[in-house]
Amino acid sequence: xxxxxxxxxxxxxxxxxxxxxxxxxxxxxxxxxxxxxxxxxxxxxxxxxxxxxxxxxxxxxxxxxxxxxxxxxxxxxxxxxxxxxxxxxxxxxxxxxxxxxxxxxxxxxxxxxxxxxxxxxxxxxxxxxxxxxxxxxxxxxxxxxxxxxxxxxxxxxxxxxxxxxxxxxxxxxxxxxxxxxxxxxxxxxxxxxxxxxxxxxxxxxxxxxxxxxxxxxxxxxxxxxxxxxxxxxxxxxxxxx
Amino acid sequence: xxxxxxxxxxxxxxxxxxxxxxxxxxxxxxxxxxxxxxxxxxxxxxxxxxxxxxxxxxxxxxxxxxxxxxxxxxxxxxxxxxxxxxxxxxxxxxxxxxxxxxxxxxxxxxxxxxxxxxxxxxxxxxxxxxxxxxxxxxxxxxxxxxxxxxxxxxxxxxxxxxxxxxxxxxxxxxxxxxxxxxxxxxxxxxxxxxxxxxxxxxxxxxxxxxxxxxxxxxxxxxxxxxxxxxxxxxxxxxxxxxxxxxxxxxxxxxxxxxxxxxxxxxxxxxxxxxxxxxxxxxxxxxxxxxxxxxxxxxxxxxxxxxxxxxxxxxxxxxxxxxxxxxxxxxxxxxxxxxxxxxxxxxxxxxxxxxxxxxxxxxxxxxxxxxxxxxxxxxxxxxxxxxxxxxxxxxxxxxxxxxxxxxxxxxxxxxxxxxxxxxxxxxxxxxxxxxxxxxxxxxxxxxxxxxxxxxxxxxxxxxxxxxxxxxxxxxxxxxxxxxxxxxxxxxxxxxxxxxxxxxxxxxxxxxxxxxxxxxxxxxxxxxxxxx
Numbered sequence: 052x053x054x055x056x057x058x059x060x061x062x063x064x065x066x067x068x069x070x071x072x073x074x075x076x077x078x079x080x081x082x083x084x085x086x087x088x089x090x091x092x093x094x095x096x097x098x099x100x101x102x103x104x105x106x107x108x109x110x111x112x113x114x115x116x117x118x119x120x121x122x123x124x125x126x127x128x129x130x131x132x133x134x135x136x137x138x139x140x141x142x143x144x145x146x147x148x149x150x151x152x153x154x155x156x157x158x159x160x161x162x163x164x165x166x167x168x169x170x171x172x173x174x175x176x177x178x179x180x181x182x183x184x185x186x187x188x189x190x191x192x193x194x195x196x197x198x199x200x201x202x203x204x205x206x207x208x209x210x211x212x213x214x215x216x217x218x219x220x221x222x223x224x225x226x227x228x229x230x231x232x233x234x235x236x237x238x239x240x241x242x243x244x245x246x247x248x249x250x251x252x253x254x255x256x257x258x259x260x261x262x263x264x265x266x267x268x269x270x271x272x273x274x275x276x277x278x279x280x281x282x283x284x285x286x287x288x289x290x291x292x
Numbered sequence: 293x294x295x296x297x298x299x300x301x302x303x304x305x306x307x308x309x310x311x312x313x314x315x316x317x318x319x320x321x322x323x324x325x326x327x328x329x330x331x332x333x334x335x336x337x338x339x340x341x342x343x344x345x346x347x348x349x350x351x352x353x354x355x356x357x358x359x360x361x362x363x364x365x366x367x368x369x370x371x372x373x374x375x376x377x378x379x380x381x382x383x384x385x386x387x388x389x390x391x392x393x394x395x396x397x398x399x400x401x402x403x404x405x406x407x408x409x410x411x412x413x414x415x416x417x418x419x420x421x422x423x424x425x426x427x428x429x430x431x432x433x434x435x436x437x438x439x440x441x442x443x444x445x446x447x448x449x450x451x452x453x454x455x456x457x458x459x460x461x462x463x464x465x466x467x468x469x470x471x472x473x474x475x476x477x478x479x480x481x482x483x484x485x486x487x488x489x490x491x492x493x494x495x496x497x498x499x500x501x502x503x504x505x506x507x508x509x510x511x512x513x514x515x516x517x518x519x520x521x522x523x524x525x526x527x528x529x530x531x532x533x534x535x536x537x538x539x540x541x542x543x544x545x546x547x548x549x550x551x552x553x554x555x556x557x558x559x560x561x562x563x564x565x566x567x568x569x570x571x572x573x574x575x576x577x578x579x580x581x582x583x584x585x586x587x588x589x590x591x592x593x594x595x596x597x598x599x600x601x602x603x604x605x606x607x608x609x610x611x612x613x614x615x616x617x618x619x620x621x622x623x624x625x626x627x628x629x630x631x632x633x634x635x636x637x638x639x640x641x642x643x644x645x646x647x648x649x650x651x652x653x654x655x656x657x658x659x660x661x662x663x664x665x666x667x668x669x670x671x672x673x674x675x676x677x678x679x680x681x682x683x684x685x686x687x688x689x690x691x692x693x694x695x696x697x698x699x700x701x702x703x704x705x706x707x708x709x710x711x712x713x714x715x716x717x718x719x720x721x722x723x724x725x726x727x728x729x730x731x732x733x734x735x736x737x738x739x740x741x742x743x744x745x746x747x748x749x750x751x752x753x754x755x756x757x758x759x760x761x762x763x764x765x766x767x768x769x770x771x772x773x774x775x776x777x778x779x780x781x782x783x784x785x786x787x788x789x790x791x792x793x794x795x796x797x798x799x800x801x802x803x804x805x806x807x808x809x810x811x812x813x814x815x816x817x818x819x820x821x822x
Contacts, residue, residue, distance in 0.1 A: 105551060106551070121550065121551045123548075123549055123550065123551060124548070124549070124612070127549070129549060129550055129551070141749070143750065144549060144600070144744075144746075145549045145550075246489070247555075249600045249601070250746055250749045250750070251600065251601050251644075251647045251746045252647075253650070253749055253779060253780050254646075254647070254650025254651070254779075254780025254781060254782070255407075255408070255470075255646070255647070255650065255780075256407070256424070256482070256483065257407065257782065257783070258407075258423060258424055258434070262779065262780075263778075263779065
């Protein structure tokens with residue numbers, strides 16, 4: 052395992068972020084999310100984090116949905132959900148509940164792991180240095196064993212694993228990390244040009260096929276961004292449960 | 293017949309008549325004719341026997357409760373009474389006491405169940421048109437700019453401007469939204485709120501976005517009618533700043549909620565353009581600016597209080613910079629418009645009743661209905677009833693119903709409690725049920741104290757029956773059960789009401805097509821007399 056990680060780190064360092072600063076504001080990070088069950092079933096999904104100053108997007112290629120959060124004034128978060136297949140967006144107001152959760156923790160969306168959770172974990176290892184320093188944290192939370200390999204320079208996990216006491220696990224594994232600000236800007240600009248609908252207007256235009264059919268296109272699916280427990284609740288710290 | 297028989301016949305007739313009167317008096321016992329319901333009804337009838345024969349008004353105010361169908365009126369009046377500590381059913385909304393009422397057929401030319409664009413165009417222009425189009429007739433193909441040319445219709449607000457009256461538009465929705473837009477804009481698509489919402493072909497063919505049409509209303513109206521000279525809309529208050537500002541962070545309002553507030557891709561700042569055109573005009577964007585207005589010295593007012601729709605009434609305190617209520621906006625508008633001796637035309641829309649219903653949240657819809665009622669009451673009390681025709685109506689209803697057999701005074705947002713019982717009644721499935729419900733929509737949600745109805749769109753659809761035991765269905769965040777799962781609750785196709793008071797209100801009677809509203813305004817103001 053360590054060998055694989057080391058190779059990965061070397062690959063990231065040598066091919067993608069070499070000669071770059073540790074600036075964590077403009078970047079792209081690809082993740083493989085592996086769900087494993089005790090029975091041996093395995094399911095993989097892909098997720099990409101896109102980050103520019105005060106904006107972070109979580110792109111899910113399989114559902115062609117991108118969720119984006121803006122860090123706006125007074126510490127509020129403004130969510131927007133992009134339906135990439137349809138080039139349409141649903142725009143929410145700052146600080147609205149989404150899937151029953153009011154987004155108030157920028158660190159959780161921007162980093163995938165909240166500062167609150169990291170602060171509550173035990174540091175067990177540290178290796179490498181500079182931009183590629185990896186700090187390992189562990190914690191047991193409600194019967195779940197959490198292991199986080201953290202890249203402090205980029206404020207992103209290299210690997211995050213949650214294993215429950217029934218032998219089920221979920222692992223977020225970073226596949227690549229690149230720092231191409233033009234590519235990132237183009238990503239956000241493309242979505243910014245989608246036709247956006249204020250979510251209060253969803254019911255107001257029954258002749259819009261996208262809006263009337265949206266419910267079958269993944270709009271309502273349980274929020275998939277970030278790290279969730281088996282009941283779909285965000286893993287932040289023990290205080291959130 | 294000789295004289296004697298005539299006299300006998302007359303005596304018999306009088307005798308029979310007196311007997312009939314005596315019998316009638318005996319038929320209505322004292323406990324009946326002294327009953328409060330009986331005397332109250334008699335009093336109401338007597339009041340309506342007094343007819344005002346004046347048909348011409350100096351001013352007209354049209355209040356439109358978006359989505360305020362009859363079941364919304366009934367449940368809002370009950371809620372109003374219950375908030376005042378009464379059973380509720382006996383209460384009236386202020387405008388329900390207006391002397392004249394009609395039922396209004398709401399369908400669009402091409403739709404059995406209508407939308408706001410088609411219905412408001414009917415009310416403002418005197419003809420019905422298709423769903424989704426604004427200020428144009430049914431010859432238009434939605435979304436096709438070229439088909440709108442030559443099919444533009446004149447509106448009551450435009451005619452009032454031409455006649456020299458002061459004019460105003462107030463809405464709690466975006467001021468470019470379908471209902472307010474139908475007073476001033478011509479658009480083949482209701483969604484063309486700013487240039488970024490329009491297809492390239494429409495822009496190339498010369499169609500203008502709705503925000504542009506509002507700010508340049510004076511120019512465009514004068515271009516359409518050779519020789520006229522109008523002075524522009526005096527009061528514009530509502531939401532929708534995003535459609536007036538460039539897509540550029542540097543143009544953000546001080547209370548912007550988005551990183552880039554504006555949507556316009558043509559780099560135009562229409563708020564500045566408006567201020568350049570009306571040098572003495574006042575532009576405001578927040579509660580503080582609104583509160584500091586001096587209406588005595590302000591003759592032109594442009595207020596945009598939110599990037600998008602203004603907040604729900606129950607949610608206004610959560611706004612970043614604060615927003616005036618619909619009652620406050622109406623009062624301010626009237627103070628400015630009343631300064632014109634020729635009179636005024638004002639349209640006030642409560643836009644968010646509709647949105648709360650779409651989200652399946654009766655509490656939100658009823659709260660905004662009561663805020664709307666307060667605005668109407670204020671307008672009635674602050675205008676001369678001898679010279680001001682006030683019309684109160686909706687554009688369409690919702691699939692919102694009041695059902696079951698709850699006892700008198702049972703909380704309108706609560707669970708059904710039958711007559712003689714203190715416990716919630718059980719349906720055939722053994723579970724309690726609410727008086728209010730929706731035929732379709734997103735269904736049950738228990739969001740407790742959440743006052744933003746639209747949060748429903750971020751939750752899973754959950755239709756069908758739920759066990760409501762232990763759930764406070766009277767809370768602001770409770771969303772009623774629905775039968776048919778849809779991404780949003782829908783409009784309904786049934787009739788809505790038109791309530792009227794003042795000169796010209798005598799014509800509000802019977803069952804009418806929605807386009808009749810324009811003609812009532814027109815006859816009262818004599819808009820086409822000159």
